[in-house]
Structures are given as C-alpha cells and as structure tokens.
Amino acid sequence: MLVRSHPHALAAAALVGAALGALLSAAVALPASAAVSVLAAPASREPLRAAPRLAAQDLLTLQRALAVLDFRSGRVPNSVTRWYIDPASDSVVVSATNDAAARAFAAGQGKVRIEHVNARPVPLAGLRGGDTITTSSGERCSVGFNAVKGHTRYVITAGHCTRLGGTWSGPDGSAIGPVATSSFPGHDFGLVEVASLSWEQTHDVNTDDGYLPVTGVAPAEVGDEVCLSGSTTGYHCGRVEAIGVTVNYGDGEVVRGLTRTSVCAEAGDSGGSFMSGTQAQGTLSGGSGGCLISGESYFQPIQEVLSSSGLTLITGGELRENQPREDQRGDDR
Numbered sequence: 061m062l063v064r065s066h067p068h069a070l071a072a073a074a075l076v077g078a079a080l081g082a083l084l085s086a087a088v089a090l091p092a093s094a095a096v097s098v099l100a101a102p103a104s105r106e107p108l109r110a111a112p113r114l115a116a117q118d119l120l121t122l123q124r125a126l127a128v129l130d131f132r133s134g135r136v137p138n139s140v141t142r143w144y145i146d147p148a149s150d151s152v153v154v155s156a157t158n159d160a161a162a163r164a165f166a167a168g169q170g171k172v173r174i175e176h177v178n179a180r181p182v183p184l185a186g187l188r189g190g191d192t193i194t195t196s197s198g199e200r201c202s203v204g205f206n207a208v209k210g211h212t213r214y215v216i217t218a219g220h221c222t223r224l225g226g227t228w229s230g231p232d233g234s235a236i237g238p239v240a241t242s243s244f245p246g247h248d249f250g251l252v253e254v255a256s257l258s259w260e261q262t263h264d265v266n267t268d269d270g271y272l273p274v275t276g277v278a279p280a281e282v283g284d285e286v287c288l289s290g291s292t293t294g295y296h297c298g299r300v301e302a303i304g305v306t307v308n309y310g311d312g313e314v315v316r317g318l319t320r321t322s323v324c325a326e327a328g329d330s331g332g333s334f335m336s337g338t339q340a341q342g343t344l345s346g347g348s349g350g351c352l353i354s355g356e357s358y359f360q361p362i363q364e365v366l367s368s369s370g371l372t373l374i375t376g377g378e379l380r381e382n383q384p385r386e387d388q389r390g391d392d393r
Contacts, residue, residue, distance in 0.1 A: 118150055125152045125169040130306060130316065137161045138310035141180045141348070142320075144302055149173060179348040181307055181358065183220040183248075183330060192291035193217065193236065193252070193331075195226045202291040202332035204343035205274065205362065206254075206261040207371040212240075213254035213261055216365055217331030218343055219243045220313075222250025231291075234258060241369060245313040248345040249365045250331075263376045265333045267295040273338055274375045277362055280336035286321055287336070288344060288359075290329030293351055298322035307358055309346060318358040324351035334359040340373060 122145045129143050129152065139158035143166075146153045151173040156162035159174050166172040193215070194200045201221035207214050215228075215236065222228075222242040229235050237255030244250070254261060264271035266289050280286055280300050287297040302320040309315065321334070325347040334341040342359035349355020366373060 119145075119147075122150070122152055122171060125166075125171060126306075128169055129154070129166060132165065133306070133308070133314040134312065136165055136308050136314065138180065138308070140165050140308055141177055142305050142307045144305040144320075146173070146302070177348070179355070181309060181346045181348040183218070183309055183313075183346045192231055192328075193221075193228045194233075195224055195228055197224075197226070199224055200291070200328050201330045202289075202328065202344070204331045204333050205265075205340055206263065206374040207251075207366070207369075208261075208374065209369070209371050214240060214251040214371065215254060216343060216362070216371070217250055217252060218345060218360070219248045219250040220245075220309075220345070221331050222252060228252045230259065243368075245309070245315050247317070247364065247368075248315045248360045249343060251369065251371075261374055263374045265289045265295075265335055272335060274335070274340045274373065275338040276340070276375060277366070277373060278336075278339045279361065279363065280319075280339070280341055284336055286323065286334050286341055286359075288321075288323045288325060288329065288332055288334055288357065290325060290332035290344060292326040292328035293324065296323060298324070298356075301356070305358060307346065315345060315358075315360075317361065317364060318345055319361055321357050321359065322354075323357050324349065324355040325357040326350055340375075 126143065126145055137158070139161045140154060140156040143152060143154045151171045152169065153173050153175050154162045154166050155175040155177045157177060157180055159176055162174045166174070192200065192202045199221070201217055204216040207216055219242050222239045223244050225239050227235050227238050235256055236259055237253040239250060240253045241251040263274045265274060282300050282303060284300050285297055286300055287295060289295045298321050300319060300321055305318045305320045306314060306316045307318050319342060325344055329344050330346070332344045334344065340362045342361045345358045345360050347355050347357030362373070365371065
C-alpha cells in the first residue's frame, strides 16, 4: 500500500516556514529548490459565478486566436505565463510578468486582454525530504491516483516528475516500480508501474483527518470548490478559477488544457490529488506564489489522462468521516 506522511511533520514544517516568511517577497514565485514546507489555509474568496456562454461565432473567433498563440508557443518568452479563453470578458487572456512581452507575443490577434501578474509558475517537484514518492537520486513528488490497465497497476502523478525516469520508491524507501509513461511538456502526467506486490493500491486520498474515498471523475466547473492533497502542504482547498488554460513554465515547457485554481502549493506537491467532494479532478502540475502569499496552482485534468492512456481509475467506497489513518504499511484501515 502507499503510506502517507503524518500531519505532525507538516506542523513542524510550518514553524520553519513562519520564521522564513519575512525573507520572501510577495512578488516572487518560490523556486523548487527553495520552497518552504508550509500548511496554510487558502485565502478567503467569494464564490465565482459561472461563466456566460458565448455565441458560436464569438467563441470560434477566440478559439482561432488561441490556436495562433498555441502555435507560437515554441518561441514564447519566459515572462508570458499563460493564455486562455475567458468567456466573461469575451477575450483571450494573456498573462505575463512583462506586459510589453505579452503584447509582442499576441501581436496581430484581436480580442486579446493582457493581464499583468507578479510571479510565473514553476513545476513543483521538490528535492530530498518529506517525500511521498522519490527517485533513487532523491527527487520527490506526490502520488495522485491509482489506476489499472488490464492486469498492470499504475500510480498517476505529474509528467515533469516521471520524465526523470528510473525507479520510484514509496515514503519508506521501498521500490514501487519503474516509469511507464511520461508526457511533459504539452501535457503534464506520468505513470509509475506498481511492480512490487508489497504495495497495495487503494481508492483513498489522504486528508488531515483521515481518508477520502474516490468515487468518480465528474469534473468541477468554474467557481466550484476543489481540494489538493500533497505531500508537502497536506490537504487544503480553494476554487476553480479557469478551465482550459495554457501555461508556460519557461524554456519551451508549455502545457495545455490545465485547470487554474486558488489552491496554493509548494515544491514536492507535484502530482498530488485534486478532488471536488469525492470526485477525482486531476493531478497538480505547477503553481506560483506558494502558500506564504496565497498562491495559485494548476492541475492536469484526470479525464484526459484516463482516456489517452486507456486506464481505469480505482474507485469505490463511501465517505468515511474522520476515518483514522494508519502510518504502517500493510493495513490502510
């Protein structure tokens, strides 16, 4: 089975984060090598209203502009952080830390709105410590969901994690298995084969109070609450802010079709589970801002992973409130 980290470790990490908080600027994204493990509540936000539906011709115009920007992604500057269709403003939003660079990137396209942001997203794979899954060289990420294809078992996580290759291990250092598939950039998902029979796959997601069962994959909409379970920051919630977002992580690493949320995340959370109630939503791709300054994050929708890989998600069970966790391998209940 997959052993979860104990929440007491996160509380200790939060004290360290508080001591370092004064050293961090609110305008700077936390790099993976310097991120602080902090369990912080998301900023309070009003529920978002559902986006209005656009006329077919207006939507087609925006889709054409988006396609042009996607075509230009091979030469997008690092200061341009994302682009996506915003039905509420009938525009294609291009976000950037440098507005002039954004205008140059979107040159010639109508109905483009430039949005200035203070930080650019980075993949959130951490290094050495507080692991959920690790490589032999020490890089760490988080388990997303369990799935099967025929008689082969897989862990779904982030593609920018699995592109490191090699054999991944669980939190106690025991091998899980080798990387089977890695898709990054373009998409951001990867599969680790559960080759060792000593690991039991469950349909549960770790929370601070126990286990949350995965019962389906019904997608959340803009404004809906979603929650992240990550090995660094634990279990915390926010809301869906945009769907179908293209994110530029820099150096040619552009990922399409992500969902943007108000949930903060830190290094090592990558690949972690996003849930809406008991419905699986996707796995953490990246984010900006970190939890000390109420950052935001992006997840790879689970439906695309399942359909493109021919996987069946392991689901089942009913909500078990305050179900106690066991930090012993061999018994997840």
